[in-house]
Amino acid sequence: DVKVTQSSRYLVKRTGEKVFLECVQDMDHENMFWYRQDPGLGLRLIYFSYDVKMKEKGDIPEGYSVSREKKERFSLILESASTNQTSMYLCAGGGISSYNEQFFGPGTRLTVL
């Protein structure tokens, strides 16, 4: 199984700050994903990446950017954090099995004040 780790479990930032969320996977998978989870909205895809330096917008990319400089690492960047970006952020790797199973990290609970 893919093991996915996220740099922080809890993070508190102020409006306007630049925020970096880091994700590392320990298997040699090309695909990595960033989601946010909000009550009543489920998991929504922000960005994903098929390979190093490649990125694709998901369903809600506004206000976010990503970086994939190494295969095992996928970073989510909030250029100027806003209160509506307070959420649980989940990173996943995988998506290469026939049914596209993804393996998730433990999540980062981000609060923007």
Next chain:
Amino acid sequence: DQQVKQNSPSLSVQEGRISILNCDYTNSMFDYFLWYKKYPAEGPTFLISISSIKDKNEDGRFTVFLNKSAKHLSLHIVPSQPGDSAVYFCAASGTASKLTFGTGTRLQVTL
């Protein structure tokens, strides 16, 4: 446009009874469906999947049923246990290795 829907936000079931979680979808191009389970402060974990060419897949206490004509799938948990209390997400797989998730159903199994 919500392509995968879980219309019941919560469900309460007694221990030992059957839990049935439902999911509807709109995109007929989805070829696999997955169920994930999520505990608070943890990432979702994969539970079970089903191919669109099958109508049933069973793994221990968990069975997923797919009704393609109705674009509906359900997850049955028998017997339900207190440790099954979690949020369950239905997900559908189409192109490009992506998953489309539903909004989740919070299952509470009571003693």
